Amino acid sequence: MTDTLDETRWQQVTARDKAADGQFVYAVKTTGVYCRPSCPSRPAKRANVSFFAAPAEAEAAGFRACRRCHPAAAQEPATSLMQAMAAYIVSHAEESLTLAHLADQAGMAPTHFQRAFKAALGVSPREYQAAQRLARFKLALREGEGVLEAGLDAGFGSTSRIYDMADGSLGMTPSAYRAGGEGEHIVHATRETALGFLMMAATQRGVCFVQFGESAERLLAQLAAEFPKAALLPAALAAAAPLDAWMAALAEHLEQAAPRPDLPLDLRGTAFQIRVWRFLMSVKPGDVVSYSELAAGAEKPRAVRAAASACAANRIAVLIPCHRALRADGSLGGYRWGLDRKRALLDAERRLKA
Ligand SMILES: [Zn+2]
Structure with a gap:
């Protein structure tokens, strides 16, 4: 493939x-x-x-x-605008959003917007909104809401449309889904830290996303782009989630040098990426590892570039400490959330060790 x-x-x-x-x-x-x-x-x-x-x-x-x-400059604006539009769709999923309205929000002609959105997110705006509605509908069903109520809340409008949609997308009737189907919902929270805005998000299995960003809105857009089919819920609306406590523990770790919290993680990657991430988690604070040591630690000593790519693909900053991976000559290499943050994290850990 x-x-x-x-x-x-x-x-x-x-x-x-x-x-x-x-x-x-x-x-x-x-x-x-x-x-x-x-x-x-x-x-x-x-x-x-x-x-x-x-x-x-x-x-x-x-x-x-x-x-x-200028490949980095060429990519950024278009992609981040489309991610912002994806976040807009997430927060207005239950409304009727026309292509003309969305294109207007983005300040683009409808056909141009449609093409740019699909290039950035892989699906059309309409498909993206439908996936958001469906994920919310599944979540509401699983939480015991009635089929009609869940469907209307998700923005489906009428019972017949709910059943049409359910046949095509759930592969089973809504009530069967509520009984035993698996849906996915992701709870998220954002707070401001010394290193900028930080978002943490989790599934029922554990933390799936910890990222730094320029604003809460941009972070929500990044989350939406990484998990386009999940229902995204603010922690404030998901009363049962331990996310706020986890977020507090992580902020304490970042700001007051408390030990890194040992939280359950929901790792999603190839077998090799997961071995790289697990190996990174074994590197102690104040220590660093080269990309080639990382490749060796993940049982593929020659896959140095792939090990670096696995670091770049890490979605769980700090908890999977990819900032401790350096080039063989000791230079910083890259960091998905900016070299300044990488340097700040390493400096803090070195000070603590000394
Ligand atoms: Zn070139």
């Missing part, structure tokens, strides 16, 4: 396909540079090219941005 995806990406690179910009970047082993798909530079040999989903991942693997096509 990866091979097919990479082949498609390679064709887009050789075609200098502008529509592919923002969907991935490609890196060239021989030059150490990464580019957006439409970069006008002379194309490299296929054997020297690798692909990354985002500029941050290419940076973490040790590549630098091309000066000609």
